[in-house]
Amino acid sequence: MAAPAASPVDTxxxxxxxxxxxxxxxxxxxxxxxxxxxxxxxxxxxxxLGGVFRVTDGLQKDFGEHRVLDxxxxxxxxVGTAIGLAxxxxxxxxxxxxxGFIFPAFDQISSQLAKLRYRTQGKLKAPVVIxxxxxxxxxxxxxxxxxxxxxxxxIPGLKVVSCSNPVDAYWMMRQAISSDDPVMVFExxxxxxxxxxxxxxxxxxxxxxxHSSRVVRHGDAATIAAYGPSLPVALDAATAAQEEGRSxxxxxxxxxxxxxxxxxxxxVRRTGRLVVVSEASxxxxxxxxxxxxxxxxxxxxxxxxVQRVTGFDTPYPPAKLxxxxxxxxxxxxxxxxxxLEW
Amino acid sequence: xxxxxxADRAKHALTTMWTIRRFExxxxxMFARGLMHGTMHLSIGQEAVPTGACMxxxxxxxxxxxxxxxxxxxxxxxxxxxMMAELLAKETGYCRxxxxxxxxxxxxxxNLGANGIVAGGVPIAAGAGLAVRMRGGSxxxxxxFGDGAxxxxxxxxxxxxxxxxxxPVVFVCENNRYGMxxxxxxxxxxxxLAERARGYGIPGVTVDGNDPQTVYDAVADAVRRARSxxxxxxxxxxxxxxxxxxxxDKNLYRTREEIESWRERDPIAAFEAxxxxxGATAPALSESDVEECRALARDRVREAIRTANAAPDxxxxxxxxxxxxxxxxxxxxxxxx
Ligand SMILES: Cc1ncc(C[n+]2csc(CCOP(=O)(O)OP(=O)(O)O)c2C)c(N)n1
Numbered sequence: 168m169a170a171p172a173a174s175p176v177d178t179x180x181x182x183x184x185x186x187x188x189x190x191x192x193x194x195x196x197x198x199x200x201x202x203x204x205x206x207x208x209x210x211x212x213x214x215x216l217g218g219v220f221r222v223t224d225g226l227q228k229d230f231g232e233h234r235v236l237d238x239x240x241x242x243x244x245x246v247g248t249a250i251g252l253a254x255x256x257x258x259x260x261x262x263x264x265x266x267g268f269i270f271p272a273f274d275q276i277s278s279q280l281a282k283l284r285y286r287t288q289g290k291l292k293a294p295v296v297i298x299x300x301x302x303x304x305x306x307x308x309x310x311x312x313x314x315x316x317x318x319x320x321x322i323p324g325l326k327v328v329s330c331s332n333p334v335d336a337y338w339m340m341r342q343a344i345s346s347d348d349p350v351m352v353f354e355x356x357x358x359x360x361x362x363x364x365x366x367x368x369x370x371x372x373x374x375x376x377x378h379s380s381r382v383v384r385h386g387d388a389a390t391i392a393a394y395g396p397s398l399p400v401a402l403d404a405a406t407a408a409q410e411e412g413r414s415x416x417x418x419x420x421x422x423x424x425x426x427x428x429x430x431x432x433x434x435v436r437r438t439g440r441l442v443v444v445s446e447a448s449x450x451x452x453x454x455x456x457x458x459x460x461x462x463x464x465x466x467x468x469x470x471x472x473v474q475r476v477t478g479f480d481t482p483y484p485p486a487k488l489x490x491x492x493x494x495x496x497x498x499x500x501x502x503x504x505x506x507l508e509w
Numbered sequence: 510x511x512x513x514x515x516a517d518r519a520k521h522a523l524t525t526m527w528t529i530r531r532f533e534x535x536x537x538x539m540f541a542r543g544l545m546h547g548t549m550h551l552s553i554g555q556e557a558v559p560t561g562a563c564m565x566x567x568x569x570x571x572x573x574x575x576x577x578x579x580x581x582x583x584x585x586x587x588x589x590x591x592m593m594a595e596l597l598a599k600e601t602g603y604c605r606x607x608x609x610x611x612x613x614x615x616x617x618x619x620n621l622g623a624n625g626i627v628a629g630g631v632p633i634a635a636g637a638g639l640a641v642r643m644r645g646g647s648x649x650x651x652x653x654f655g656d657g658a659x660x661x662x663x664x665x666x667x668x669x670x671x672x673x674x675x676x677p678v679v680f681v682c683e684n685n686r687y688g689m690x691x692x693x694x695x696x697x698x699x700x701x702l703a704e705r706a707r708g709y710g711i712p713g714v715t716v717d718g719n720d721p722q723t724v725y726d727a728v729a730d731a732v733r734r735a736r737s738x739x740x741x742x743x744x745x746x747x748x749x750x751x752x753x754x755x756x757x758d759k760n761l762y763r764t765r766e767e768i769e770s771w772r773e774r775d776p777i778a779a780f781e782a783x784x785x786x787x788g789a790t791a792p793a794l795s796e797s798d799v800e801e802c803r804a805l806a807r808d809r810v811r812e813a814i815r816t817a818n819a820a821p822d823x824x825x826x827x828x829x830x831x832x833x834x835x836x837x838x839x840x841x842x843x844x845x846x
Contacts, residue, residue: 215762216690239660239696240627240688268626271662308547308609310625481832485609486546487598491825 183369189359191333191368192222192298195340196260198370200230203258206344209236209245210262210298219264220300220359242272246297250280253293258344266301266353267310280349281324296343297351301329302396302446303478303493304357306486313483314447316353316395320424320456327424328377329353329395333366335421338374346377353423355396364399378422380430386414389440389506392431392457394420397444397494404499415503423453431457432464439470440506444494449477471509474502510729512564512722512784519784519793520802522564522721526556526777527806529580532589533752535810536579536596536610540756545596549610550577554719554751557776558683559584561724562651562744565732571619571637571650573630576611577683577750578623581653586618589813599820606823607831619648627688628658631680632667638676638741649735650678651728657688659702668741672709677735679728680743683718685750690762706743718746719776722783748776 186194200206208223208230214237217224227235238245242263249259263269269276276297283293303312320327326348330336336354343350358364375381383398384405393401398419405415416434420426435441441461443454458473476494484492512522533553539545552559555577563572563584574581582592587603595602596610603613614622621637624630634652641648658664659682671678682702686693699705706713712734716727724746731742749771753760760768781799786792794802 211688212690214690219689219757237691237695239691240657241660241662243662244660270626306546308611308625310611311548479829481829484828485598485606485823487606488823488825488828491828 182371183367185365185367186333187360187362187365188330188333188336188355189220189222191336192330192340192354193224193226194368194370195337196223196226197229199258199260199341199344200226200234203344205256206258206260207234207236207252208260208262209238209249211238211240211245211264213237213262218262220356222298222300222354222359223262242268242270243275246272246275246280246295249295250275250283250293253295254283254291258294258296260296260298260344262298264300265311265356266299266313266315269297269299269315276319276325277322281322283324284348285324292347293349294344294347295349296340297349299351299353300356300359301353302355302357303483303489304396306489308486309483312489314445314478316423317447317452319351320453324349325424326350326378326422327353328422329355330421331355331358331395331398331419332364333368334374335419337368337370339377339421342374342377350377353395357396358399375421378425378427380418380420380422380427382416382430382434383419384415384417386416387438388413388415389442389503390416390418390431390434390438391442391444391499391503392418392420393444394423396446400494400496400499401444403496404503407496407500408503413503413507420457426453426456426460428457428460428464431461435461435465436468439468440509441469442474442476442499442502442506444476444499446478446493448480449475450480452477471506474506476502510725512561512725513780514791514793516793516798518564520798522560523777523780523784523794523799523802524805525560525584526721526780527803528589528809529556529559529583530777531806531810532579532583532592532813535593535814537752539597546598547596547609548755549596550755551752552577552580552750554771554776555683555685555748556580557721557780558681558718558724558746558748559653561721562653562681562728562746564721564725565729566649566651569619569648570732571621571634571648573621573634573637573650573652574613574623575630575654575658576623576625576627577655578611578613578653582613582615582620582623585615585620587613587615587620589809590816591615593813593817594820597817598823599817600823601817601820602823605827628654628661628663628667630654631658631664632670634678634680635667635671635676638671638678639674641677642674647736648677649732651681651732652678653681653683655688656682656684656686656693656702657691657696658682659705660696668709668711668743671741672711675738675740677738678741679731679735680741681728682743682745683748684745685748687750687754687763689754692762701745703743703745711741711743713743713745715745715747718748719774719779721776721780749774
C-alpha cells in the first residue's frame with residue numbers, strides 16, 4: 168500500500184520540534200554541516216565530550232573527527248587556524264569554552280579576523296563563526312560568568328549576535344554560518360537547558376534577518392530593550408508591570424553589531440521611556456551605545472533619561488553574591504518606575 | 510635529603526599529602542551537598558607533586574598556581590581555615606571570599622595566586638623571577654601548571670622569557686595525562702613534555718610525580734641551579750587526577766580500567782609503605798607515626814571547616830570594594846602619598 172501523501176500540516180509538524188536553546192544550537196550546527204561539507208566545528212572538548220555545555224553533542228560521532236576537531240588548549244591557535252581554513256574556502260565554527268577564555272584569541276579576532284576583508288578590500292574573506300557561551304547565573308565565577316560582548320561589538324569588521332530563545336538559536340546559527348562575514352554568536356549559557364524556554368522550532372520557516380532586532384511584547388507605557396540572558400527578566404518585568412496596569416514594550420536586540428535600533432527608536436517615539444538591560448558592566452558598553460543613539464534620534468520624544476540596568480562596574484563576583492550583581496526583577500522594575508515617574 | 514629516612518621530613522611529607530587529600534575530599538563533599546558554590550577542581554591523586562616540590566623551597570620563595578591549586582596552596586603553608594573560608598565565600602577567606610577556589614593568593618607564604626586561566630601564571634612567574642633578579646634577591650619561583658597549559662601561547666612566551674633572561678624560575682608541570690577531555694597523546698607530538706625544554710635551551714626532566722621523593726629531588730636540583738644564577742628548568746611530573754575534571758565530568762574520555770590502574774598507584778599509600786620500611790632502609794616512621802599524621806591531617810581539615818563555617822559571609826554591601834587602589838592621587842614621577 169502506498170503511503171498517503173503528507174499534508175502540508177503534517178509536513179510542518181515533521182519539521183517542527185520543541186526544544187531548548189542548547190538543542191536548537193546543536194540542531195542548527197547539524198543542519199549546517201549536513202547542508203555544506205565545508206562547515207567544520209573546532210574547539211576544546213567539542214568532540215567526544217560534546218562541549219562542556221553539550222552544544223556540539225553527537226556531532227563528532229555523526230560527522231567524524233575530520234569535521235569536528237578537538238583542539239588542545241590554544242585559543243589563539245583555534246581562531247587563527249579557523250581564519251586560515253576560512254580564507255581557503257571552509258566555514259569553521261569555533262567554540263570558546265567559556266567567554267573568559269577568549270582573550271588569548273583576542274589578537275587573532277581583533278587584528279586578523281575582523282580586518283581581513285577591509286585590508287584586502289574583499290580579496291580575502293573569513294567566514295568564521297565564533298560561539299561564545301557567556302553571562303552569569305550558573306553559580307560559577309570570574310572567567311565563567313562574564314559578559315564581554317561589548318568589547319567585540321566595538322571592533323569594526325566583526326558581527327555580533329546573541330540569542331534568547333530556541334527559534335533564534337537555531338536560525339542565528341544557520342545564518343551566522345552562511346554569512347560571508349565573521350560572526351560571533353554570544354550564547355546565554357544559563358538558558359541553554361532551560362525547559363521553561365523550550366519552544367517549537369520550524370526548520371522550514373523563513374527566519375528574520377540575522378541582523379535585526381524584534382519587538383517581542385507590545386506595550387505603550389515604556390520600552391525595555393534587552394538581549395540574550397537578560398530577555399527573561401525583561402519579560403518578567405513586563406508581566407509584573409501589566410499586573411499594575413502598565414503595559415511595557417519589550418524589544419529583543421538580537422544583533423549587537425551592527426545594532427538594529429530602528430524598532431527601538433520607533434518604540435521610544437511612542438513610549439517616551441527606555442530601560443536597557445544587560446548583565447555586562449555599564450561603563451563604555453552596548454547599553455551606553457543604545458542610550459546615546461536613542462537620545463540622539465529620539466530626543467524630543469524622550470520623557471525621561473534612558474535608564475540602564477546592568478552588572479556592576481566590578482569584576483564578576485563570587486557565585487554566592489552573583490544574584491546581587493545580575494539585573495533582577497526588582498532592579499528592572501525600579502528602573503521602569505524611575506522612567507515612568509521622572 | 511631523603512624524605513623516607515628522616516622522620517621529621519617523612520612526617521611533614523605524609524601529613525601534607527594527607528592534608529591535601531582530606532581537604533579535597535571535604536570540598537568534594539561540601540559541593541555535593543550544595544554547601545559550597547562556584548567551581549572546583551580537585552587534585553586527589555596528585556598530592557605528591559606540590560608536596561615534593563614545595564619541600565624543595567625555602568621561606569621567601571614564590572609559587573604561581575592553577576585552577577587545580579588547593580594542593581599547591583597547602584604545600585606552600587597556607588592556613589587551611591582561610592582557604593576553606595575562601596571557598597565558602599566568607600569574609601575571612603584569603604581574598605574575602607571574592608577569589609574562590611580558583612583564585613586563592615596567599616602573599617604571606619609567597620603564593621602569588623592560583624589562576625582560572627590556563628597558563629596564566631606562567632609569564633607571571635617569569636616576571637616574579639625577573640623582580641627577584643632586579644632586586645638582587647636569591648629567591649626562586651616555582652610555577653605549577655598542567656599538561657594542557659603547555660600548549661597555550663602564554664606558556665611559550667613565559668618560558669622563553671625566563672630562559673633568555675636566566676631567571677630563577679622552576680616550571681613544574683603536573684602531567685596528569687588530560688586537559689579536561691584532551692589526552693596528552695593527542696595534544697602533543699613529543700614523547701615527553703620535558704622535550705619542550707630543549708627548544709628553549711633549558712634543562713628538562715620527566716619524573717614520577719606520584720613519588721614525593723623523586724619530585725623533591727628533581728625540583729631541589731632545579732632550585733639549586735636557579736638560586737645560583739643558573740637559570741630556569743622544567744620538571745615534568747607524571748601523575749593522574751582520580752576525580753573528574755570538575756564537578757560535572759562523566760569521564761567519557763578515559764576508561765574505568767585506566768582510572769583504577771592509577772588509583773592502585775596511590776602516592777600516599779606508596780609513600781606510607783616506603784616510610785614504614787618496605788625497603789632495605791631503616792623505617793623512618795612507625796605505624797603509629799603514620800596514624801598520627803593521618804589524624805593530624807583529618808583534624809586540621811575538620812577544624813578549618815568549623816572555623817570557616819562560623820565566619821561571616823562575604824558581604825554584598827562591599828561588592829564594589831577593591832576594584833581600584835584606595836583613593837589618593839598618584840604623584841607624578843613618584844609613588845603615591
Ligand atoms: C585559557 C583557558 N582556556 C580554557 C580553559 C578551560 N579549562 C580549564 S582547566 C582546562 C584543562 C586544563 O588542563 P591542564 O592544564 O592539563 O590542567 P588539569 O586540569 O589537568 O589540572 C580547561 C580546558 C581555561 N581555564 N583557560
